[in-house]
Amino acid sequence: MTCGIYITANDKVTEQAIALLNSIRRYDADTPVTLIPYDENYRAIAELLQQNYGVKVYKDLNFINRLSQKLYEIFGEGFFARPNQFRKQACWFGEFDEFLYIDTDIVVFEKIADRLNYLKDYDFLCCDYQHSGGLTNVFTPKVLEDKIFTQEDIQDIFNGGWWASKKNLLSEQDLYDSFAECAAHPEYFDFSKKTSDQPIINYTILKRIPRRFNIVRRPGQAPGSWAGSPQFKRRGDILFDPSSNQPLQYLHWAGIRIEPGCPYWDIWKYYRYLNDENIPSDPLGQKWKRQGRRFVQNLKSKLQGKG
Secondary structure (H helix, E strand, O other): OEEEEEEEEEEHHHHHHHHHHHHHHHOOOOOEEEEEEOOOOHHHHHHHHHHOOOOOOOOOOOHHHHHHHHHHHHHOOOOOHHHHHHHHHHHHHHOOOOOEEEEEOEEEOOOOHHHHHHHHOOOOOOOHHHHHHHOOOOOOOHHHHHHOHHHHHHOOOOOEEEEEEOOOOOOOHHHHHHHHHHHHHHHHHHOOOOOHHHHHHHHHHHOOOOOEEHHHHHOOOOOOOOOOOOOOOOOOOEEOOOOOOOOOEEEEOOOOOOOOOOOOHHHHHHHOOOOOOOOOOOOOOOOHHHHHHHHHHHHHHHHHHHO
């Protein structure tokens, strides 16, 4: 049985991808990582991640294109703010029998792949407190009024930036059927904050996978993980949550632009420049953004030179 991690990225999020992979490899040198291209502009980041971290590109790019086309056919143009977020659904059909999906606006503070051990008893994992916010950013009250979900179901709402499951637990047709059900009832979903895939994948999982587990419900409490939470304290190269008296497993800047002055910028910067002698000084502002763009352009120039 093979276990691994999937990420989605393109050249635009090179800086975030470096920070994420630095953190993964800081605690885990061996677990394979596969890149699902977010769009066609991924070759520079793919080259960089392959050379420095052993990351491979998802093999069946035709499936990703087919998924994108089907999504367009079912929902129509303009329904989603960021339809390419759905490309992460390729996780169900990739090379890993058990997998963890992680957004690039995350850094981890442990061997995060060890959390896949919970799949011995469950079929789907998440690890966040999204459910504590109720239906917001996922569903509208209509799903309760129409008895689509129960109050118990709603307690399993999760954030789409960190989740784990098993290969082929959902079929390609399951995805398309779920998309069609969602397209027929847009009144069930909260897209007010321009979330794209999170409401739809929540609907899919809550409807089709009953053996679910949110790791924050483990015995003995669990730490938070959202960068919008102000209580975390830095201890060396990790963060600590005083409310649970535990170190964080990961930190997610969901809905937060990662830039100088953002919450926990220092810990993100630490992992971005881990093992890098050329650490820029703060405040960086536009200088940091220009440096990131130059970095990507230089990578692209090198790749073009190889061609």
